[in-house]
Amino acid sequence: MAKQKYRTLDDGTVIPINEGGGAKVFVAGVAIVAAVGGGTAAGVGGAASVGSGAAEALPGNLAGDVADSLPGRSLKTRKAEAKKSAQRGRKDETFSRFKLKQLKQAAKHEIDCLLNSTDRVREYLAQHRCTSLDRNLFAVGDGHGNAAVISVARVGFPKKSDAEGCEKVEEVQGSGDIKPLAATLLRLADVTFSGHHFQSKVDGKTMVVAETETVAGHLDSDTLDALADVSVLFPKL
Structure with missing residues (x-):
């Protein structure tokens, strides 16, 4: 058997080189395998597979230590209680309503909305100046290997009517988007929302957008929808 070769990334992370034509990226001890030539990373859309099991995709997501703050409650009740927590800015409490915990977070404050938007949303922003752009990305997990990423973007405008107009464009499927922060900031394979x-x-005077996607294991569609519904209520973080 040939000796395994390694290389060191700019941040000091050491990863193995896969001589068989694919690239293996180790994130917190888990091999996420993506085919060379634009294949989808494992855990992000499902075109590739996750080595060693998706349960280890994020540090601290195998501890089994996530408390259920609403045991036995329905998703409807969980979402209603989570909305109250989110409006108060209590992120940990919000996620615990779904028996999840925050694993990682990244944030950026910027002004260039055109650079960080796409398609019709970008066209709207070219005609209606934004005053601020705050983007947050959270990784949450259930302590048993299942995890999701949550993007929350806040776009400020000079007038409330500008924010309302941008929301009307943004909420149409396929009309473009405020680009979520890259999941690589959390040292994860990037995610396509x-x-x-x-x-x-x-x-x-601010438009707020929240989006969620599974990044490891499995979270059902209704839970992902509920996470977006409550996360959009977070005050400026």
């Missing part, structure tokens, strides 16, 4: 688990709202 489908727009199927999406919620938006206008908060004063």
Whole structure:
């Protein structure tokens, strides 16, 4: 058997080189395998497979230590209680309503909305100046290997009517988007947000957009929808 070769990334992470034509990226001890030539990373859309099991895709997501703050409650009740927590800015409490915990977080404050938007949303922003762009990305998990990423973007405008107009464009499937932060900021394989688990709202002069996707294991569609519905209610973080 040939000796395994390794290389060191700029951040000091050591990863094995797969001589068989694919690339293996180890994230927190898990091999996420993607085919060379634009294949989808494992756990992100499902075109590739996850080595060693998706349960280890994020550090701390195998501890089995996630408390259920609403045992035996329905998803409808969980979402209603989570909305109250989210409006108060209590992220940990919000996620615990779904028997999840926050594993990682990234945030950026910017002004260039055109650079960070696409398609018709970008066209709208070219005609209606934004005043601020705040983007957050959270990784949450159930302590048993199942995890999701949540993107929350806040776009400020000079007038409330500008924010309302942008939301009308944004909420149409396929019309473009405020680009979520890259999951690589959390040292995960990047995620393509489908727009199927999406919620938006206008908060004063600000448009807020929340999107969710599974990043490891499995979270059902209704839970992903509920996470977007409550995360859009977070105040500016």
